[in-house]
Amino acid sequence: MGCKLCGKEEFYKGLCKEHYINYFENLVKKSIKKYSMLKDSEKILVSVSGGKDSHAVAWVLKKLGYDIELFHINLGIKNFSEISLKEVKKLSNILDLPLHVVNLKDITGKTIENVKKKHCSICGITKRYLMNRFGYENGFDVIVTGHNLDDEVSFMINNILNWDIVHLSKHDPVLPAHDKFLKKVKIFYEIEEELILKYALAENIPFTTAECKYRKDAITLRHRMYFNELKKYRENIKLQFLHGYLKHKDIFKVDDNFKFRECEICGMTSAGKICSFCRVWKIKKNFKLQSQI
Amino acid sequence: MGCKLCGKEEFYKGLCKEHYINYFENLVKKSIKKYSMLKDSEKILVSVSGGKDSHAVAWVLKKLGYDIELFHINLGIKNFSEISLKEVKKLSNILDLPLHVVNLKDITGKTIENVKKKHCSICGITKRYLMNRFGYENGFDVIVTGHNLDDEVSFMINNILNWDIVHLSKHDPVLPAHDKFLKKVKIFYEIEEELILKYALAENIPFTTAECKYRKDAITLRHRMYFNELKKYRENIKLQFLHGYLKHKDIFKVDDNFKFRECEICGMTSAGKICSFCRVWKIKKNFKLQSQI
Ligand SMILES: [Zn+2]
Ligand SMILES: [Zn+2]
Ligand SMILES: [Zn+2]
Ligand SMILES: [Zn+2]
Numbered sequence: 001m002g003c004k005l006c007g008k009e010e011f012y013k014g015l016c017k018e019h020y021i022n023y024f025e026n027l028v029k030k031s032i033k034k035y036s037m038l039k040d041s042e043k044i045l046v047s048v049s050g051g052k053d054s055h056a057v058a059w060v061l062k063k064l065g066y067d068i069e070l071f072h073i074n075l076g077i078k079n080f081s082e083i084s085l086k087e088v089k090k091l092s093n094i095l096d097l098p099l100h101v102v103n104l105k106d107i108t109g110k111t112i113e114n115v116k117k118k119h120c121s122i123c124g125i126t127k128r129y130l131m132n133r134f135g136y137e138n139g140f141d142v143i144v145t146g147h148n149l150d151d152e153v154s155f156m157i158n159n160i161l162n163w164d165i166v167h168l169s170k171h172d173p174v175l176p177a178h179d180k181f182l183k184k185v186k187i188f189y190e191i192e193e194e195l196i197l198k199y200a201l202a203e204n205i206p207f208t209t210a211e212c213k214y215r216k217d218a219i220t221l222r223h224r225m226y227f228n229e230l231k232k233y234r235e236n237i238k239l240q241f242l243h244g245y246l247k248h249k250d251i252f253k254v255d256d257n258f259k260f261r262e263c264e265i266c267g268m269t270s271a272g273k274i275c276s277f278c279r280v281w282k283i284k285k286n287f288k289l290q291s292q293i
Numbered sequence: 294m295g296c297k298l299c300g301k302e303e304f305y306k307g308l309c310k311e312h313y314i315n316y317f318e319n320l321v322k323k324s325i326k327k328y329s330m331l332k333d334s335e336k337i338l339v340s341v342s343g344g345k346d347s348h349a350v351a352w353v354l355k356k357l358g359y360d361i362e363l364f365h366i367n368l369g370i371k372n373f374s375e376i377s378l379k380e381v382k383k384l385s386n387i388l389d390l391p392l393h394v395v396n397l398k399d400i401t402g403k404t405i406e407n408v409k410k411k412h413c414s415i416c417g418i419t420k421r422y423l424m425n426r427f428g429y430e431n432g433f434d435v436i437v438t439g440h441n442l443d444d445e446v447s448f449m450i451n452n453i454l455n456w457d458i459v460h461l462s463k464h465d466p467v468l469p470a471h472d473k474f475l476k477k478v479k480i481f482y483e484i485e486e487e488l489i490l491k492y493a494l495a496e497n498i499p500f501t502t503a504e505c506k507y508r509k510d511a512i513t514l515r516h517r518m519y520f521n522e523l524k525k526y527r528e529n530i531k532l533q534f535l536h537g538y539l540k541h542k543d544i545f546k547v548d549d550n551f552k553f554r555e556c557e558i559c560g561m562t563s564a565g566k567i568c569s570f571c572r573v574w575k576i577k578k579n580f581k582l583q584s585q586i
Binding site: 040160222229234245 | 450454458474512519523530537540544545
């Protein structure tokens with residue numbers, strides 16, 4: 001069976017490579033429009049990790065003509081961080097896009113390797129803080145990340161199992177800017193991981209399949225498998241679950257009168273006296289966030 | 294390693310048979326007290342299916358001295374229903390308790406076998422209706438069912454995946470009486486299936502392990518496996534999830550002003566003109582609900 005549109009060799013989903021690429025990019029365009037994710041005038045920072053998802057974000061946004069630059073954090077995880085940086089540099093060369101690299105060690109004197117436990121949660125705090133601060137200080141309007149449909153539903157179910165109402169109120173495709181937080185967008189919100197992988201392969205996007213060694217313990221991997229098993233009962237279950245969430249998310253509405261303040265150390269927006277980044281890395285005085293290449 | 298209390302041969306959970314029985318019955322007593330499930334004066338109808346859970350309910354309530362009678366529905370599922378009825382009769386003999394049996398075919402002219410699809414959902418509607426109507430017409434105060442912790446969390450996650458807010462508001466251990474609905478109680482709300490099985494074995498309670506042939510397709514079986522796999526990450530995850538629900542369930546609060554009415558055919562409490570029992574079985578005029586045995 002060849003491509004259902006042109007008869008050429010099938011690549012994926014009954015389409016040849018060329019028509020699949022078209023199909024995928026149309027999916028992304030539809031999501032961007034449906035959720036009013038991006039404006040043409042916006043200066044976009046894409047946070048790239050070295051993996052397929054964030055690289056595909058940069059790739060497709062560049063092809064669609066958006067004004068983007070790349071941002072990468074070197075977390076100092078042995079082997080993994082070196083490999084990731086190499087692929088990020090390749091991507092920036094091919095796409096001819098500015099790449100900003102920040103070294104965690106330059107700022108904190110430490111790497112993720114020096115952390116004793118909760119690597120995934122500290123890594124998350126660190127990435128969110130650094131990309132937001134860099135984008136904020138360098139005049140970007142929006143940060144786009146590589147989170148896909150599988151990430152979204154597995155995080156959501158994890159938050160439900162913990163009845164973490166605060167985080168359950170934040171599973172939107174677009175988080176608007178407030179205080180010193182930039183707007184954040186997930187252009188792959190409705191797109192399954194598998195489709196992104198096939199797009200990256202079809203387009204020969206450089207990326208690494210190296211997995212962070214800390215990730216294997218994460219319970220969210222179990223949730224991802226669960227959803228893939230549930231697909232046998234209902235093919236569209238991930239998307240239906242996500243759409244149901246968007247319809248009902250007001251039940252997780254939290255106190256809107258909450259006042260953010262500025263972290264006493266770094267001056268960035270914070271819920272408490274000291275922001276979670278400065279807290280987990282025991283930052284004593286403010287630092288300049290410089291990027292290299 | 295013997296029983297941690299008396300040194301005799303271990304049966305389960307580091308306890309001998311006798312001490313395990315004690316431990317289990319104390320768990321049930323604690324739940325009954327904690328959630329004010331039952332009063333001594335109440336006349337209790339226990340809905341028994343032939344399986345271990347509902348039989349253990351009758352067994353433990355009888356031992357604890359409650360005033361109970363047994364109720365069973367013959368659904369007319371080939372082999373399964375005959376085997377179930379046999380075990381139910383054994384139970385009623387051993388416990389010396391009145392048993393009321395209702396035949397679905399006598400009422401509707403049909404059995405679950407005649408249903409084309411959605412067997413599990415129609416079976417649920419049928420059981421809930423018949424036990425409630427029988428209890429209501431025969432002066433019972435409360436219905437106790439065999440739902441356990443595994444049932445509860447797997448139904449809950451299923452309702453969450455469907456964002457079924459109405460049903461999500463009803464996962465309580467005690468549902469108070471209203472209109473012609475009797476009070477409903479789940480005494481095994483906090484107790485895992487495995488513990489009930491061990492209790493049934495320790496006490497030589499008669500029960501069948503025959504599974505309804507329609508059940509194997511049920512997606513809730515997949516949810517049960519999922520929770521058992523999640524225990525590897527967090528031993529107490531089922532109970533924590535349930536307690537989190539009880540703490541946060543007000544977010545699922547639905548319109549309290551909803552007015553129930555009486556089914557135009559059978560006169561029982563209904564959300565619409567015709568109750569779901571009369572609707573799915575196409576009942577044209579009211580019937581007398583007689584039990585035999
Ligand atoms: Zn084609
Ligand atoms: Zn700070
Ligand atoms: Zn003992
Ligand atoms: Zn009716």
